[in-house]
Amino acid sequence: MNDLPVWQLVSAQMKYILVTGGVISGIGKGIIASSIGTILKSSGLRVTAIKIDPYINIDAGTFSPYEHGEVFVLADGGEVDLDLGNYERFLDINLFQDNNITTGKIYQHVINKERQGDYLGKTVQVVPHITDAIQDWVVKQAKVPVDADGDEPQVCVIELGGTIGDIEGMPFVEAFRQFQFRVTRENFCNIHVSLVPQQPGSTGEQKTKPTQNSVRELRGLGLSPDLVVCRSVTQLEQCVREKISMFCHVGPEQVLCVHDVSSLYRVPLMLEEQGVVRYFKHRLHLPIEESPRRLLVRWKEMADRYDRLLKKCSIALVGKYIKLSDSYASVIKALEHAALSINHKLDLKCIDSEDLETTTERDDPVKYHEAWQKLCSVDGILVPGGFGVRGSEGKIMAISWARKMKKPYLGICLGMQLAVVEFARSELGWTDANSTEFDANTKHPVVIDMPEHNPGKMGGTMRLGKRRTVFKTKDSILRKLYNNKDSIEERHRHRYEVKVDVVPHLEKKGFRFVGHDVEGNRMEIVELEDHPYFVGVQFHPEFTSRPMHPSPPYLGLLLATAGKMTAYLQRGCRLSPRYGPPSLPAAPISPSLPLVPTLPCQQLKIFDALVAFKPEAGLA
Structure with a gap:
């Protein structure tokens, strides 16, 4: 008993x-x-x-x-x-x-x-x-x-x-x-x-x-x-x-x-x-x-700190699924976490990569010019993961713009692979360089499908989950952002990877692969020399981002766009006392503490706002 x-x-x-x-x-x-x-x-x-x-x-x-x-x-x-x-x-x-x-x-x-x-x-x-x-x-x-x-x-x-x-x-x-x-x-x-x-009209009856x-x-x-x-x-x-x-x-x-x-x-x-x-x-x-x-x-x-933010940091998210923001939910939240950590409000501009392509200029010049106007006006550019050839050339154009104009850039998964394609075309002269996902017959396949990938079976056939990435060099900016760790563990989801044979050709031109897998066969992190922040990662760091612990690659992008990267690195990768949460007392929150006056949803109807997090709507 x-x-x-x-x-x-x-x-x-x-x-x-x-x-x-x-x-x-x-x-x-x-x-x-x-x-x-x-x-x-x-x-x-x-x-x-x-x-x-x-x-x-x-x-x-x-x-x-x-x-x-x-x-x-x-x-x-x-x-x-x-x-x-x-x-x-x-x-x-x-x-x-x-x-x-x-x-x-x-x-x-x-x-x-x-x-x-x-x-x-x-x-x-x-x-x-x-x-x-x-x-x-x-x-x-x-x-x-x-x-x-x-x-x-x-x-x-x-x-x-x-x-x-x-x-x-x-x-x-x-x-x-x-x-x-x-x-x-x-x-x-x-x-x-x-x-x-709530009933529309003057009464607004619930x-x-x-x-x-x-x-x-x-x-x-x-x-x-x-x-x-x-x-x-x-x-x-x-x-x-x-x-x-x-x-x-x-x-x-x-x-x-x-x-x-x-x-x-x-x-x-x-x-x-x-x-x-x-x-x-x-x-x-x-x-x-x-x-x-x-x-x-x-x-x-x-x-409280979020409500007091005044400075903005504009980031262009160049993707192919932007009609539904939930398609990039973790990416957007990771950007929010990073922006909040440096006391900036994220000004996100979503751009359909197809609208950047020259075919759009011919078929719909208004969309084409609006898309390029958005891209040219932002402080930083992010190309997330994705699948399929649609919109890939538009992403490559955005990457080229970021590289040539010294705009801070972060490429995630496909965003890294296309950065390799763009650099090979522009700097190595391989004008037909491509991924075999988009062109199986290209003479310069710089991105290829993985040997273990089963193209005849859908679901669970990719390289999935947490994998270790080892840093090859100590002067990597991403290594510093990860607190100078020798290796990190991040989550993956991809079927294609950079072809190892092309790595020496790219590195001779300053396109450095600073991180690889444990065996050294898979390229995981790329950084461009002589650029404020041009980083590509094969993994998806957004999946491990937390509101109080932003993902290092995303934090790096926001620091670079805000012009605070140098000061951050000089402090040993510590945020200034002006940024980030201060030390807090251990006292419990008082039930009597008032909330900041609430803001009604201005830009979205409640049916849309309930799904995807939007700063204007709050709960999503």
Whole structure:
């Protein structure tokens, strides 16, 4: 017999917080889940996160960027939904591919067990076999350590993708209906995120009916929300809060408002101010103080600093998927982190690479001249990763402009490969130099497909996940930005690489490959001599960027565009006291601290603003 009191036994068990959404998809469940995790972690708890996507795809690796936005890559090579990027950035943890559950994974798992005879000839059904598999997966994955200390998590935040009532999400809803009884009420709670639209016109009345219907649908499926988080353009009126409380069967203090604010960093502060720590402490018997600790103080300082930024730094993002900003979610956030660290506001100008090409000048001269006007007006240029020949020549033109005009440049993955192509054409005289991805018959293939790449199979066939890069020289600017480390570990996602045979020809002209893989066969980092900042990396450093720890390559780009690189290097790669977060007291944040006056969404409708982070809209 265990002699511990019952409340101590309950508090020692894993706690599960399920986040569901209603009314519309893309309502911001990922940011709410991340913010809840941040608050609990700042209260001294170890937190992990799971994202459930009710599509039949095994993972996000084969998605079009226009379909679901960016494919986020984890350290173990998992290609997952971009919401896992939010979890990692907010909580500063490293998740695994099994932290992303899809319908395809669950059904594949159950079918494999059936083929092996694990069900002893029984009829395999959605209930109980699929629902049991979902529950078992969650219980197993929730125990996997995600912090550097290797300790088992205490709280698991689970986001159920899609909208309550979607037919594809029904098995997951049923699984959690059963799950709440399996783990008992003291260890499970449900947060339901809903939209409170505002009626256009002078009255601007906030409408509660969509939220009422969404909660009614959820309760009809066997789940009752413990907290109702209302997304709105402006702050929720008290009478609206009371109406939602009455018709959704929750107390007024259980109705939370998350309206549009000046920046994403204010969302955890807003939720903490409304008493979520106190609620979770008593509802889940959590062994925590009611006031979050130092971490949330740093979040408040960061949010306040963001609102005070006056100086701007303009960066051109030259890509081919710019119609949906979520396609470059991690890139944009990494740029934001770097700009904030040097007390600058990011002025991002997205340019469709096709608009820079000479064919556009003939077909649509207005787009052509507008694109080049944007490119010529910025302080720095970034070419991100991508696939396919479309728009590649426009990216090469942008790279050529950055190199010749001494504009700070950062090339990520394809951006590095095309920098090699551009230099080979311009400086080596190989006018037909190209990647075999774009021209298989080129006489000068400077970028080739990797030997292990399987062109006949899609999904998981790239070089994926965390790999080590070794610096070849000590005078590398990127090595200095990485605090003079001999090697680094960053995440990869590519099928093509620089051909080793062309490296000596390029280096003779000052195009230096300062980093390679452990075996020395793959070129990982390139730097151009006699240039303020011209860097290309084969990996994707944006995946490990954090709000308080910006990625070194991105930080270098922003430092160079702001004219602060020399001073930064002279200080030993330390930010001036004028920049970055100052030393902070260990005192907890006061619940009475007022938030900066909120800003309504000016440039985007709420339906668009809920998806992608925009400084104007706040929560996305």
